[in-house]
Amino acid sequence: MTIYPDTVAGIANALAKRELSSVEITRHYLDRINALDRQINSYITICEAHALEQARAADRRIASGQGAPLTGVPYAHKDIFCTKGIRTSCGSRMLDNFISPYDATVTEHLNNAGMVLLGKTNMDEFAMGSSNETSFYGPVANPWKFDSVPGGSSGGSAAAVAARLAPCATGTDTGGSIRQPAALCGITGLKPTYGRVSRYGMIAFASSLDQGGPMATNAHDCALLMNVLAGFDAKDSTSVDHPTEDYSATLGHSIKGLKCGVPKQYFDKSLDPAVAASIRQAITELESLGAQCVEVDLPSTELAIPSYYVISSAECSSNMSRYDGVRFGYRCRDPVDLQDMYTRTRGEGFGKETKRRILIGTYALSSGYYDAYYTKAQQIRRIIQQDFKNALAEVDVLLGPTSPTVAFGLGQKSSEPVSMYLSDIYTTAINLAGLPALSMPAGFVDELPVGLQIIGDFFSESKLLQIAHQYQQVTGWHLLAPPLGG
Amino acid sequence: MAIVNNEVQSIATLARIEIKPDEVPEFAAELTKILDFVTRMNTIDTTDVEPLAHPLDALSHSRQDVVIDDDICGTLQANAPQMENSLFLVPKVIE
16 A cells, blocks of 8 residues: 655655656545545535646646646645636535636636645535534534534635645635634644735635635645745735745744743633643643743733624625625526515525624614624724734734634534634634734644644744744644544 | 514515524524624723724725636626526516
């Protein structure tokens, strides 16, 4: 039996040395997907023929000496990114029949890099959820424990990477949707600074919060993928024109003297004590690498989720208005008039959580309530951002848990929206502030992974990846894979 | 703040979403819980705080208003539920 490398860096290296062909490694992942994904359900669409075609093209490109660093490396793509000629469902019945007429900018970057699309991954409907249970295509199983959730909304991407059904994946993060599933599945995921990765062709949920980013088993691989994803895009009006960098350049630098803040509010009563112990242990490891840690204050932490749910639902209700059954997507059968067509198309095409958020958003934006909800939430957003600015004026980065618990059981929180929302307590504030943050594996509780979150200042992605990489040089959590066979 | 059943229907009408009568009480209860939860926002004084819309307070940039896509009319139309002569068909609006 051939043993294949299972990291992005390992595969890229083997491809460059011609020890491996892209077709061979692509076939290997497709075989694993076909053997194992029936139980996990991490992919909505498997792009077998398309992947092998891209792999053959990558092999020709490498042979001609024109290969880029990740040419021929397979990846899984969250089904929120438009892919020309391939169904882009966003986890919704509304887009079950939608074949994108164009590529997202992120897809274009991945194509130009010569990477191989294995398939489109499962996700909460329109990225609204923290457990992947709101998907039209059914829930995803956590590869570590099949009766637990993988987290969400990028639950399919996280589960696919954890189960080694892809060496890396794309994700998007509106309130924690890269970091929380990365934590719950035991992988590494980076939510970049708002505006760093183009949102063009990335189906919108809450436009002032959404941000795409890399997911992989380790920080080095996330850095390599980040090199492909990042950059200014004239097609995205909120893209920030800030120079890109080689995100792998400083991975090897020591973190001696790094000043870390540990927010005291992130260790309150909502945090599971066993998770807290793992996080404390990880912080001690970082101190042994030369980091200096001090306690810091983020006084408005508990206002983040209320503010986040008002802003994200308001923006959601506005973004979801485009699904009207006229130009693309689902349309109800035999509408009697236009009004009937709109209301039944949307009533039948959207799942329950999406409807709930549209209704909340519609209410918050309606006449008489706008200032009490939306304006108030945006004012709190500034206060939360100021908290982070104050803290980051004293220290280089902030350290804490990504999620208050390890993965919870399938169905355990799906009937209780507010309790589900609270699982994002440590992640939503970062989106409100627009900052970058990373989650990496830092221990196990009840045989399920724990994620450590590292939060940095605007455009400090390289530093976050460097810290995670240094940690991963002296620890082995990121090397553990669930026992699945195959 | 309680959301009552007829409020659910009027919000659903604004949002153009059909909510079946038997679903209304559940939505009313859930929306009430969510709104009760977000009123926690009122525990902080925000007088004179400027609302934050873009995290970097950056102004959106714009580009020249020119067509940059290839001719994608055909593929756009292929996704439409009903087309005729390059027009999107919808139920009759005017009697």
